Amino acid sequence: DADVTQTPRNRITKTGKRIMLECSQTKGHDRMYWYRQDPGLGLRLIYYSFDVKDINKGEISDGYSVSRQAQAKFSLSLESAIPNQTALYFCATSELGQFNEQFFGPGTRLTVL
Amino acid sequence: QKEVEQDPGPLSVPEGAIVSLNCTYSNSAFQYFMWYRQYSRKGPELLMYTYSSGNKEDGRFTAQVDKSSKYISLFIRDSQPSDSATYLCAMSRGYGQNFVFGPGTRLSVLP
Numbered sequence: 001d002a003d004v005t006q007t008p009r010n011r012i013t014k015t016g017k018r019i020m021l022e023c024s025q026t027k028g029h030d031r032m033y034w035y036r037q038d039p040g041l042g043l044r045l046i047y048y049s050f051d052v053k054d055i056n057k058g059e060i061s062d063g064y065s066v067s068r069q070a071q072a073k074f075s076l077s078l079e080s081a082i083p084n085q086t087a088l089y090f091c092a093t094s095e096l097g098q099f100n101e102q103f104f105g106p107g108t109r110l111t112v113l
Numbered sequence: 114q115k116e117v118e119q120d121p122g123p124l125s126v127p128e129g130a131i132v133s134l135n136c137t138y139s140n141s142a143f144q145y146f147m148w149y150r151q152y153s154r155k156g157p158e159l160l161m162y163t164y165s166s167g168n169k170e171d172g173r174f175t176a177q178v179d180k181s182s183k184y185i186s187l188f189i190r191d192s193q194p195s196d197s198a199t200y201l202c203a204m205s206r207g208y209g210q211n212f213v214f215g216p217g218t219r220l221s222v223l224p
Contacts, residue, residue: 004156033211040121042201042216043157058211090156096209099145099164104156 003027004105006091012111019078021108023091031095032074033102034058034066037088049074050096081112116140119202119215128224132189136202136215139183143204143213146178148187151199151217160200161187192222 004025013019023032034046045058047066055066063085067075078085088109092102119136126132134148144165149157161176163169163185169176175188185204189196202215 035214040216042117042119043214045211048211092156099147099159099162100205100209100212101147101159101162102157102212104158106156107154 002106004091004093004103006089006105006108008108009106010109012113013081014113015082017081017112019081019110021076021089021091021110023074023076023105025072025091025093025103025105027093027103028071029093029095029103030071031093031100032068033092033094034064034074034076035090035092036060036085037090037107043090046076078110078112081110083112086110086112115216116213117202117204117215119218121216121218123219123221125221125223126192128192128194128222130192130222132192132196132220132222134187134189134200134202134218134220136185136204137183138185138204138213140204140206140213141180141183142206144207145205145210146176146185147203147212148174148176149201149203149214151201153198157201194222194224197221 033048035043049068091105094102147162148160150160151157166180173190177186199217201217203212
C-alpha cells in the first residue's frame with residue numbers, strides 16, 4: 001500500500017461548489033503539506049502543519065482552508081471553488097530533519113468549470 | 114523575479130547523452146539544495162540533496178552547487194529512456210525549513 005494516499009484522484013466541479021481533498025499517510029510523520037502544481041509555476045505551498053495542533057499558511061493560502069484531523073490525516077478545502085483553482089494538488093509528509101525530505105502523494109487533478 | 118528559476122524545457126536528448134539541468138536562485142540564504150524527479154501522473158520523489166557548495170555523486174547522477182553564482186546543476190550521465198521525467202530543484206534556508214521549488218524541467222530521453 002502507498003505510504004501517502006490522496007482522494008479523490010480526479011475531480012471535476014463547478015464554480016461556487018465546496019470541495020474537500022483528503023490526504024492520509026502511514027509513514028508516522030508529524031509534518032504534512034498541501035501544494036498545488038501549475039505549468040510553469042511549479043509546486044507552491046498552500047498550507048502546512050507540523051503537528052495536530054499546528055496549522056500554518058503557505059505562499060498561496062487565499063481561497064483554501066485545511067483541517068488536521070489526526071497525525072495521519074490532513075484535508076484541504078476549497079470553500080467556493082473558482083476556475084483559477086484548476087490545478088494538480090499534492091499532499092506531502094516529512095519528519096523534522098536536515099533536508100526535511102518530503103514524501104508526496106500521487107496527486108489530485110482538480111478541474112473547476 | 115521568481116525566487117527560483119528553471120528552464121522549463123522540454124529538453125529532448127538521445128539515449129546515452131549527458132544531460133545538464135540547471136536552476137538559478139536569488140536568495141543567498143538558501144543552504145540546502147535538492148533535486149526531485151517527477152514521472153508523469155506521479156508525485157515528486159527525492160533524487161539527490163546537497164548542503165552548501167560542492168559536488169555530490171550518486172551513480173549516474175551528479176549534483177553541483179555554486180553558491181557564489183547562486184546556481185545549481187544536476188548532471189545525468191549515460192541517460193536512459195527511464196530518466197524521462199520532470200526534474201524539480203528545491204532549496205531551503207535551514208534545518209527543517211520549508212522548501213521553495215523551481216518550476217521544473219521536462220526531460221525526454223529518446224531510444
